[in-house]
Amino acid sequence: xxxxxxxxxxxxxxxxxxxxxxxxxxxxxxxxxxxxxxxxxxxxxxxxxxxxxxxxxxxxxxxxxxxxxxxxxxxxxxxxxxxxxxxxxxxxxxxxxxxxxxxxxxxxxxxxxxxxxxxxxxxxxxxxxxxxxxxxxxxxxxxxxxxxxxxxxxxxxxxxx
Ligand code: RBF
Numbered sequence: 001x002x003x004x005x006x007x008x009x010x011x012x013x014x015x016x017x018x019x020x021x022x023x024x025x026x027x028x029x030x031x032x033x034x035x036x037x038x039x040x041x042x043x044x045x046x047x048x049x050x051x052x053x054x055x056x057x058x059x060x061x062x063x064x065x066x067x068x069x070x071x072x073x074x075x076x077x078x079x080x081x082x083x084x085x086x087x088x089x090x091x092x093x094x095x096x097x098x099x100x101x102x103x104x105x106x107x108x109x110x111x112x113x114x115x116x117x118x119x120x121x122x123x124x125x126x127x128x129x130x131x132x133x134x135x136x137x138x139x140x141x142x143x144x145x146x147x148x149x150x151x152x153x154x155x156x157x158x159x160x161x
Contacts, residue, residue, distance in 0.1 A: 006141065013154075014147045015046035017074040021143075022065060024058045024080035027122065033129030034079040034115055037139030040130075045147055058082050058116055059093055062100025069108035075150040076105075077113040077142050081129075084120045094118045111149035115142030 021038050025031060035052070042050050051073070055064050058080030065076050078101055084090045097116055105112040115138050119125045130137030 009144050009148050011045050011144060011148055011151075013151050017047060017147055017150050018051075018072060019047050019075045019077065019143070019147060019150075020051040020053065020068045020073045021077045021079065022053045022055060022061055022068065023078075024055050024061060024116075026057050027081035027083060027125060029131070030081045030117065030122065030125040030129040031079065033126070033131040033134065033137075034081070034117070034139035034142075037130030037137045037141075038077055038079060038115065038143045041140040041143035042147075045143070047147070057093075058097045061097055061116070062104055065101055065104045065110075065112055066108070069104055069110040069112075073110060074154070075111045075113065075146040077139075077146050078116060079139055079142065080116040081125045082116065082118050083122055083125060084118075085122075090118075109153075111146045111153065113142030113144075113146030115139050 023035050053064060061078045061080055065078060068076055082093050101112050117125045117128055127134050128136040128138045130139055
């Protein structure tokens, strides 16, 4: 899946959102790009004190998301890099992470920005990691999606009376 067709989102009313970034540590260079992109986006949107937690690997992201969703965060951003060549059980790791994060988000109602790269090669990951010369900036995009969703949902969550 390429990034072609991604929307230009306009981010509004987000300064007061409580946002947590949870980030794995495998594949350090690409991870550094994702984390930098996410923090840059949060700064652009006026969210200057996000929580940043570093987990060992992408597998640990769903449990971290679940715990944080129960602690009052308005939006969570999950960042990881899984590379096919790096793990013989690539499909299991990718499925566990994607299904786990989906379940946590739907069950808790807390939007989770999906910034987990699942790539065949490290070059592909670096190209999406928002580094100099990268064609995509998935950490930044994941923040934009999560805070936009939290803001949109908040606009309909006021009681009627
Ligand atoms: N975690 C990642 O975030 N990216 C990877 O590419 C990755 N490859 C792994 C390969 C193997 C063979 C194993 C056992 C684990 C890998 N993990 C990877 C770590 C995984 O997400 C988790 O941290 C560990 O399995 C410990 O629960």
